[in-house]
Amino acid sequence: EAQVTQNPRYLITVTGKKLTVTCSQNMNHEYMSWYRQDPGLGLRQIYYSMNVEVTDKGDVPEGYKVSRKEKRNFPLILESPSPNQTSLYFCASSSGQGTSPLHFGNGTRLTVT
Amino acid sequence: AQKITQTQPGMFVQEKEAVTLDCTYDTSDPSYGLFWYKQPSSGEMIFLIYQGSYDQQNATEGRYSLNFQKARKSANLVISASQLGDSAMYFCAMREGLISSGSARQLTFGSGTQLTVLP
Numbered sequence: 553e554a555q556v557t558q559n560p561r562y563l564i565t566v567t568g569k570k571l572t573v574t575c576s577q578n579m580n581h582e583y584m585s586w587y588r589q590d591p592g593l594g595l596r597q598i599y600y601s602m603n604v605e606v607t608d609k610g611d612v613p614e615g616y617k618v619s620r621k622e623k624r625n626f627p628l629i630l631e632s633p634s635p636n637q638t639s640l641y642f643c644a645s646s647s648g649q650g651t652s653p654l655h656f657g658n659g660t661r662l663t664v665t
Numbered sequence: 666a667q668k669i670t671q672t673q674p675g676m677f678v679q680e681k682e683a684v685t686l687d688c689t690y691d692t693s694d695p696s697y698g699l700f701w702y703k704q705p706s707s708g709e710m711i712f713l714i715y716q717g718s719y720d721q722q723n724a725t726e727g728r729y730s731l732n733f734q735k736a737r738k739s740a741n742l743v744i745s746a747s748q749l750g751d752s753a754m755y756f757c758a759m760r761e762g763l764i765s766s767g768s769a770r771q772l773t774f775g776s777g778t779q780l781t782v783l784p
Contacts (some may be wrong), residue, residue, distance in 0.1 A: 585771070651763065
């Protein structure tokens with residue numbers, strides 16, 4: 553089954569404790585992206601990757617890191633999480649063609665206390 | 666300026682009736698695409714329908730159709746014969762620069778409309 557898998561689904565952590573949210577897709581997609589969703593703001597892009605070893609900032613990259621060492625994986629790293637990073641996070645991928653939709657993972661609800 | 670505007674934070678519709686969810690957009694790029702997604706209470710994002718700026722006809726997918734008015738820069742989602750399972754948050758999104766490369770792959774989302782279908 554074609555899918556984007558992100559883990560964990562829920563994560564509660566404390567300020568400053570490094571964490572990684574994993575994302576993997578099995579559709580051989582070139583393009584992968586991370587979004588955060590906050591009430592009233594919709595989804596905002598954090599980082600994206602056009603292909604292996606090619607990443608770039610989205611609209612809200614501060615406090616996040618990513619890497620793309622393999623085509624299928626695109627982890628999101630929070631080196632020193634803060635309470636304002638409490639949010640619902642989505643990983644997404646697409647074939648890279650302009651008309652193709654984003655395929656989303658099921659989301660990770662992160663709480664930073 | 667907001668690139669995607671959804672002016673209805675919440676909407677109610679009676680079961681079996683049709684409902685229109687509004688979406689207006691702002692772009693100077695002649696080549697763009699508009700997407701609608703559904704997010705049920707379980708949280709996943711489900712792709713519903715796509716409309717390209719050069720498409721001659723309005724997109725349809727089952728009970729979903731897109732009322733695309735290019736001159737008004739609006740791309741309203743119409744759901745016919747509403748069902749209880751249609752209760753969800755609905756997001757409109759746009760991708761600019763379909764012909765160009767680079768950050769053209771980004772989808773910009775609106776703030777969403779929470780639809781509630783009443784029995």
